[in-house]
Amino acid sequence: MTLKATVIxxxxxxxxxxDRRLFGTFVEHMGRCVYGGIYEPGHxxxxxxxxxxxxMALTRELGPTIVRYPGGNFLSGYDWEDGVGPKENRPIKLDLAWHSTETNEFGTNEFMVWCKEAGVQPMFAVNLGTRGPDEARHFLEYCNHPGGTYYSDLRISHGFTEPHNIKFWCLGNEMDGPWQTCAKTAHEYGRIAQETGKVMKWVDPSIELTACGSSQRLMPTYGKWEYEVLDTCFDQVDYISLHHYMRNDGNDxxxxxxxxxxxxxxxxxxAAxxxxxxxxxxxxxRIMLSLDEWNVWYKAHTPDDLKKPGWPKAPPLxxxxxxxxxxxxxxxxxxxMINHADRLKxxxxxxxxxxxxxxxxxxxxxAWRQTIFHPIADxxxxxxxxxxxxxxxxxxFETKSQGDIPHxxxxxxxxxxTGHVAIYALNRSTEDAMELDIDLRGMxxxxxxxAATELHHADLKIVNTKDNEVIKPVPNGSATVKGSRLTAQLKPQSWNVFAIETQQ
Structure with missing residues (x-):
């Protein structure tokens, strides 16, 4: 059977x-993301x-526009002062979030140098777990003030004469979660976000601030948390965050x-x-939305995946x-996410x-590309x-959890x-091909x-390895454009991308 789909x-x-910042990613001091990931002296x-x-080369190929740092759960116990200045003077500490030993060899200035080399914008976060407004304003002063004050001159003494001018800041991380170091109620968090946002914008009025939303949609306080938090810090913040991890626990x-x-x-x-x-x-x-954590995550989810015994340094997590x-x-x-571009920024x-x-x-x-690399890069x-x-x-087609949903x-x-058009199409039928017909009006x-490419394989469970990146885009030879119509055959269970040029 061949399915049919028409689009205007x-x-x-x-x-x-x-907003191109929709295509960001995240670097946390967790596992081998920093140490053994982006940073590995001697490699x-x-x-x-x-x-x-x-x-670095794969990061540029992936093309993220903004990168959130330094956490994550790590953030709620992090002292930013530990990650600046001469490396030999930085303290080694226990990280309670991931039961690891943090050397602080890599910190704020190293990350900013990495961002410039990678060509990405930074998204920073301040600790509102164990710390508060005073430390946040000092951190911002260190990063963004041009000079002539204690913290800006401290940055200059560390070799960074020009301010970092970090414009996007998160006020804490997942503060509703009982797993968080110094978790808070909505009232407690709303108040500290209000005061932190106030003093940070006094230091630098040009910054944008994100308040913590629910750490997931299934949290018992979901909805009530968002309302109370925003009702308290509405005037100080520009965004509220969402975190969403997609799971396949039932192998369905x-x-x-x-x-x-x-x-x-x-x-x-x-948004409502x-x-x-x-x-x-x-x-x-209008408060905009920041989906500042999202991905598929369900297989590496055992206690051993989350914490290793003995406070190791950068263990695989x-x-x-x-x-x-x-x-x-x-x-x-x-x-x-793209189709919510009016609110998701x-x-x-x-x-x-x-x-x-x-x-x-x-x-x-x-280093190699995992399967999920390719839709993001597209x-x-x-x-x-x-x-x-x-x-x-x-x-x-019918689903148990969401009723009937579109193929x-x-x-x-x-x-x-430029007149360039990019079309992304996912055929969610696992059995049937689809005839796609798109009427491109007024282009x-x-x-x-x-270009027309597809990501397809008969085996849903196949993976990429360091020796064989079997999942990668290949040309879709069925696609044609005649007049104002794009037609293509979409294989079952396939991700498809079409790039079109137009003359103005």
Whole structure:
């Protein structure tokens, strides 16, 4: 059986300009993300700063736009002062979040140098677990003030004359979670976020601040947490965060695909709660959303995956080995995120390397692309411009958790400056191919198909290894553009990307 799907994409019907910060990632002091991941002095590819150049090359290929640092659960017990200044003077401490020993060899300034080399924007976070507003304002002063004060001059004495000018800051991490060091109630967190945001914007009014939302949609305080937190710190913050990890515990691909719908609902619900807080104030201000942790994560989830005995240094933690179906779900999540571009302005795939990452390394050895690498790279490479509001006609399939959901998930991004159009399409049928027919209206004359690729394999469980990256995009020879119509055959369980040029 062949399924049929039709789509109308009109250049005049726009959801929003796409904020490129949607395509971010996350580097936490956890496991081998930093040590043995982005940073490994002595590695055959390491530069003078200790940055692995094989990981750097893959990071540039992946194309993240913004990177969140330094945590994560690690953040809630982190003293930022430990990670600056001469390395020989930095203290070695116990990290309670991941039951590890933190050497602090890598810290704020090393990360900023890495960001510049990687060509990414930093997203920093302040500790509101064991610390508070005073430490946060000092950290901001250290990073962003030009000079002439204690903390800015301290940065200068550490060899960084120019301020880092970090503009995007998170006020803590998952403060609703009982696993968090010094977790808080919504009232407690709302107040500390309010005061921290106030003094940070006094130091640097140009920054943007994110308040912690629920650490997951299934938290018992979900909804109530968002409302009370925002009702308290509404005037001080610009974003509220969402964290969403997709699971396949029942080994049921249909239910796994339904996890994408749960993300869709999550985004819609949090935006509505934020608007309810605004409405209670008769305010025109709109709190935007930051999905600053998201990914597939369910296999590396045992107690041993989370903590190793004996307080080791950079032990392997949460080293999820991604298979092909994981890549499909990541692609579907990206489509949902793109289609919420009016409210979702930032996103951070957790994490970049080794720890539930699209990049995997061997300490002292090679680095390679996991299966989920490719949908992300497709979006970062081609996703520029405005997200179009599509009219989609597709068949559906039944799921236990989300009812009937569509076989086709799709998004289109058009750059009005160049006329380039990127179309992303996920066929969620595991059995049937799909005939896709897209009417590209108002795109200009002379439409031309520049590239058409697919990610497909008959085995949903197949993985990439350091010796064989079997899952990678290949050309889709069925795709054609005639006049204003794109047609293509989508294989069952496939991720598809189409790049189109237009003449203005």
């Amino acid at each position: 994409a009109d250049a005049d019907f726009v959801i929003s300009k796409l 055959p590819t390491a530069d003078a700063n200790g940055f692995r150049q094989d990981v 691909i249909k239910e796994f695909f339904a996890e994408i719908e749960a993300l869709d609902y999550f985004i819609t619900e949090v 709660i934020a608007d309810a807080v605004a409405a209670s104030r008769r305010s025109t201000k 949460l080293e999820e080995i991604y298979n092909f179906e994981d890549a499909l779900v990541v692609g579907g999540a990206l489509i949902v 930032a996103g951070c795939l957790a994490q970049l390397v080794n720890v539930i990452g699209p990049i995997m390394t061997e300490t002292g050895g090679p 979006c970062t490479r081609l996703g520029h411009g405005e997200v179009l509001r599509l009219k989609v006609d597709t068949t559906t 086709l998930l799709t998004a289109a991004v058009r750059d009005p400056q 200009g004359a002379g439409l031309a198909l520049v």
